[in-house]
Amino acid sequence: MLKKLASSKFGWLLPVGGFLLAAVLFNLISRVTNPSSHAYAGDCIARSEDGATYRNTCGYEINFVLCLDDEDEADYSSCPVTRLAEGDSYQMGSGQFLETDVYGNRHVWACKTPFVPRMKPSNSNQNLLRKACGRKDD
Numbered sequence: 001m002l003k004k005l006a007s008s009k010f011g012w013l014l015p016v017g018g019f020l021l022a023a024v025l026f027n028l029i030s031r032v033t034n035p036s037s038h039a040y041a042g043d044c045i046a047r048s049e050d051g052a053t054y055r056n057t058c059g060y061e062i063n064f065v066l067c068l069d070d071e072d073e074a075d076y077s078s079c080p081v082t083r084l085a086e087g088d089s090y091q092m093g094s095g096q097f098l099e100t101d102v103y104g105n106r107h108v109w110a111c112k113t114p115f116v117p118r119m120k121p122s123n124s125n126q127n128l129l130r131k132a133c134g135r136k137d138d
Contacts, residue, residue, distance in 0.1 A: 039115040039133040045108065052092045054108065056084040064090060065117040067099040067107040079107065081116050107131070 031038050044058035056062050063081050070078040078099065082090050092098075098106045111117050111133035120132035 036111075036115050036133050036135065039112045040131075041110045041112050042131075045110050047108075053089050054092075055089040056086060056110075059086055061085050061113045062110040063113055063116045064110040065108070066090075066092075068092075069097040069099045079117075083113065084110075 041058060041060075041062045044056055044062050045064065046055045046057045047053070048055070054064065054066070056064070062084050064084050065079050065081045067079040084090060098108065109117050109131045114135065115133040116136055118132055118134050119129040120134065122128040122130050
């Protein structure tokens with residue numbers, strides 16, 4: 001039966017369908033076993049034209065963080081976490097500036113609740129920190 005199917009003009013459907021089924025299955029398993037890796041919600045943040053207001057544009061609650069400049073090296077010590085409901089905004093105070101790293105990147109990101117934004121060592125280089133989401137007690 002399998003040999004007959006493979007020799008027909010639709011024989012390519014079996015390997016393609018198997019690959020797609022495996023990809024969907026692995027994604028579902030990953031969402032159950034490691035939900036924090038799917039909690040990043042950086043695309044939910046809309047910045048105003050003046051750059052001082054950030055708004056949640058997604059249909060769910062997020063934990064939003066932006067690192068403020070505290071006159072020291074980029075050590076992520078002044079990064080308050082703010083919970084934003086759908087459509088809520090965060091207004092930076094006057095005289096507050098965003099902290100930038102040596103490459104000029106500003107650290108602004110968000111995660112779906114109950115996860116909180118944090119810096120995590122990269123999988124390939126433990127000295128390189130990257131944006132990530134995790135539980136409060138991680």
